[in-house]
Amino acid sequence: MKGKGANFWVQIALFNLVVVALLGVMLRYKIAFSFPLIHQKHLLHGHSHFAFSAWVGQMIMTLLAFILRERNSGKEPFEFRTLLAGNTLLAFFMLFAFVYQGYGPISIFFSTVSTAINFLFCFRVWAFLRKTKVVSTGDYYIQASIIFNVLSSIGTMYLAYLMSNKINHPEKYLASVYYYLHFQYNGYFIFSCLGLFAYFLDHLGITLTHSRRVFWLLAGSLAPAYLLSIMWVKLPLFWYVILVLAAIIQFGAWFYWLYQVKKKQSEIYHGVPVMVRFLWILVALATSLKFGLQLLSIIPSLSEYAFGFRPVVIAYLHLVLLGVVSLFLMGFAIWKGYIQLNCLLKWAFGLFVGGIFFNECILMLQGMSFLNLVQIPFSNEILFGVAVLMFLGALGIFVSQKLKQNLI
Numbered sequence: 001m002k003g004k005g006a007n008f009w010v011q012i013a014l015f016n017l018v019v020v021a022l023l024g025v026m027l028r029y030k031i032a033f034s035f036p037l038i039h040q041k042h043l044l045h046g047h048s049h050f051a052f053s054a055w056v057g058q059m060i061m062t063l064l065a066f067i068l069r070e071r072n073s074g075k076e077p078f079e080f081r082t083l084l085a086g087n088t089l090l091a092f093f094m095l096f097a098f099v100y101q102g103y104g105p106i107s108i109f110f111s112t113v114s115t116a117i118n119f120l121f122c123f124r125v126w127a128f129l130r131k132t133k134v135v136s137t138g139d140y141y142i143q144a145s146i147i148f149n150v151l152s153s154i155g156t157m158y159l160a161y162l163m164s165n166k167i168n169h170p171e172k173y174l175a176s177v178y179y180y181l182h183f184q185y186n187g188y189f190i191f192s193c194l195g196l197f198a199y200f201l202d203h204l205g206i207t208l209t210h211s212r213r214v215f216w217l218l219a220g221s222l223a224p225a226y227l228l229s230i231m232w233v234k235l236p237l238f239w240y241v242i243l244v245l246a247a248i249i250q251f252g253a254w255f256y257w258l259y260q261v262k263k264k265q266s267e268i269y270h271g272v273p274v275m276v277r278f279l280w281i282l283v284a285l286a287t288s289l290k291f292g293l294q295l296l297s298i299i300p301s302l303s304e305y306a307f308g309f310r311p312v313v314i315a316y317l318h319l320v321l322l323g324v325v326s327l328f329l330m331g332f333a334i335w336k337g338y339i340q341l342n343c344l345l346k347w348a349f350g351l352f353v354g355g356i357f358f359n360e361c362i363l364m365l366q367g368m369s370f371l372n373l374v375q376i377p378f379s380n381e382i383l384f385g386v387a388v389l390m391f392l393g394a395l396g397i398f399v400s401q402k403l404k405q406n407l408i
Contacts, residue, residue, distance in 0.1 A: 006066040007401070009084055010338040013062055014398040016054035016088065017326075019095075021391040023047040028384040038099065045107070046098035052184065053114050054091035056321065059329045060192045061087065061121050063336070064142065067199055068128055083121045090114040103163040111160070115153055122146040137211045138198030141191045144219045148187025151223075155180030171233065178229035181317070187222055189325045190287075194218075196332050206267055208260040217253040221246040228294060231303045244298045251295045258284060272335060275346065279331035282353065286323030290316075315363035322356045330397070342403055348396025355390030362386060 027043055029035055065080040094114050097107035126146050129139050159176040162169065194215075201208065208214075227235060227243035235243070261268070261284075269277060293316065297303045330349075333339040366379045376382070 004081065006062065006336065006338045007340075009062040009066075009081075010059070010333050011398065011401050012084070012088055013055060013058040014339075014394075014401065016050070016058055016091070018391070018394045018398050020047065020051045020055050021387070021394040023050065023095075025384070025387045025391050028380070028387040032380040032384040039102065042099050042102040045102055046095045049098055049111060049114075050091055050095040051321065053094065053118070054088055056189060056325055056329070057118055058084065058087055058091070059333075060189070061118075063196060063329065063332060063338075064125060064192070065121075066336075066338075067196070068125065072128070072132070080121065080124070083117055083124075086117050087114065087121070090117060103160060105164070108160050108164060111156075115156070119150065119153075122149055136198055136202050137208075137215055138195040138202060140212070140215050140219075141195030141198055144215070145188050145191035145195060148183045148191060148222065152180050152183035152188060155183065175230055175233070179226060182226045182229055183222075185317070185320050185325075186225065189320070191219070193325060193328045197328070200332065200335065201264075201268075204267060204270075206264050208257070208264070210256075210260070214253050214257045214260075217249050221249040221253070225250060225294070228297050228303070231297075231300060247295045247298050251291045254287065254291045258288065273341060275341065275349065276331045276335045279327045279334075279349075279353075283324055283328045283331065286319055286327070290320055290324060309367045311363045312367035315360050315367065318356070318363070319360055323360070327353070327356075339397075340401060340403075342400050344396055344403065345400040348393050348400055350393070351389055351396060352393025355386050355393055358386045359383065359390065 023043065024047065026035065026038070027040070027047060030038065030040055030043070061080070061084060065084070069080075090110055090113055094107060094110040097104070097110050101107055123146075126143065129143060155176045155178075159173065159180065161167075162173055162176065198211070224242050224246040227239055228247060231240075231243070330339060334341065339345070362376065362379055362383055365376050366383075
């Protein structure tokens with residue numbers, strides 16, 4: 001793998017996205033029709049673990065590695081290619097193991113090794129930033145994302161312990177799952193994206209007002225915001241006040257940061273491809289919706305509804321993973337030239353973004369149907385069709401990068 005550039009590694013990640021989308025199609029097909037050859041929960045575990053490791057994790061590692069490599073140009077090289085190759089290879093082993101046995105000795109082993117590779121990369125980034133000294137707000141975000149990534153592993157390790165020892169305790173199971181998801185989604189993923197965007201602003205010579213204060217507000221409120229995910233345990237009044245404050249701080253910090261970005265809009269747009277602008281506008285809207293829903297969840301009745309109906313939970317997770325994180329990372333890769341613009345790419349993104357939109361709409365309507373507010377006939381069949389749409393979009397994005405001629 002020596003000598004392979006960023007485009008090669010981004011294409012590896014895009015291929016992994018195609019696999020993630022294909023697994024999504026299989027899951028939706030099994031729900032809407034029948035697929036007795038594969039166990040539903042096993043496939044679901046494989047889908048989620050592979051999406052985190054082989055798609056989002058691989059993409060974050062790739063973009064961050066090449067950003068640091070550019071920053072360290074002419075000095076000691078930032079080595080990472082072996083870790084990128086190992087991460088993808090282990091992710092496929094982990095996928096096959098989960099589909100075969102669900103949570104078991106083989107899948108837990110590969111999951112542990114995959115986590116170790118991710119941690120090794122993170123520790124290498126941490127050491128690099130410590131050695132070169134913090135020079136950007138982006139460095140703060142990346143360091144925080146590493147801390148949150150490590151913290152999230154506590155949840156998945158405890159979950160593996162419960163399942164491997166066949167301990168049937170629903171509340172502990174849910175608490176560990178939501179702990180892992182919170183520190184991965186809201187911590188590792190979101191803070192990595194904010195860090196990369198800060199590097200983007202640095203490249204343009206743009207400084208946001210009070211950017212460090214916004215960082216500390218977001219970082220400091222993230223851990224207590226986990227309490228929003230476990231309101232069903234009937235928290236004491238003191239802890240309820242803490243989670244309310246955390247939700248308000250995160251909501252206010254995000255919109256203040258967005259306001260500061262809006263003030264620099266003309267400078268940001270200069271020299272940035274139209275497609276990147278389009279994708280990042282969608283990301284801003286999706287992130288605003290995410291923080292808005294998070295704030296609304298402080299209302300106990302709404303929180304009970306949100307976490308009580310599976311379609312609502314899935315809609316929220318896909319909103320963050322696809323609408324926020326995935327679209328931002330692909331937009332950043334386009335800006336850096338790691339994803340080449342061409343006609344097929346534009347059509348493929350149209351399908352992919354359309355699939356995300358319809359997926360969110362149908363899942364939310366499906367959630368409302370549990371309250372008898374609306375009825376959607378053939379909703380599972382429609383979601384299967386939407387999954388196919390996203391798969392075709394992901395496949396088109398990957399294939400577009402194999403074209404020899406890239407015409408904007």
